[in-house]
Amino acid sequence: MAQGAYIQSRQDAFGRSVQYFGDVRIAVLDDSYLPDGDIYALKFGDKGITGIQAGEIMVKDNGLSGTMYETLIEWYVTIVDLNPKGMAKLTGIDISL
Numbered sequence: 001m002a003q004g005a006y007i008q009s010r011q012d013a014f015g016r017s018v019q020y021f022g023d024v025r026i027a028v029l030d031d032s033y034l035p036d037g038d039i040y041a042l043k044f045g046d047k048g049i050t051g052i053q054a055g056e057i058m059v060k061d062n063g064l065s066g067t068m069y070e071t072l073i074e075w076y077v078t079i080v081d082l083n084p085k086g087m088a089k090l091t092g093i094d095i096s097l
Contacts, residue, residue, distance in 0.1 A: 039090045048086040053077045 008020045019026040024041070042049050054076040062070040081087060 037091065037093045039093055041088045041090070043083065043086050046082070048083050049079060049081055051077055051079055 006021055007026070009017050010020060012018050024043070044050065057073065057075040059074075060072040062072060064070075
């Protein structure tokens with residue numbers, strides 16, 4: 001099978017053409033984004049990197065405080081990796097020409 005067979009072009013929400021390797025979006029960066037020469041790959045979703053919350057969001061309206069309204073919002077959230085292969089790091093990349 002040809003090497004490029006897995007690379008697909010699709011349109012994003014704004015109609016721009018973007019490339020994917022399988023279901024993973026490919027982004028081209030200049031070297032200012034890779035100062036260490038490392039690339040990180042993440043798989044987002046229910047079987048990868050996802051967000052969770054502890055309980056519900058709590059909102060308390062404290063009303064008018066001086067000249068402004070004050071609202072207290074408590075929401076305990078975090079990010080978890082639900083797959084041992086949900087993230088990877090490739091080191092030693094040199095993109096200089």
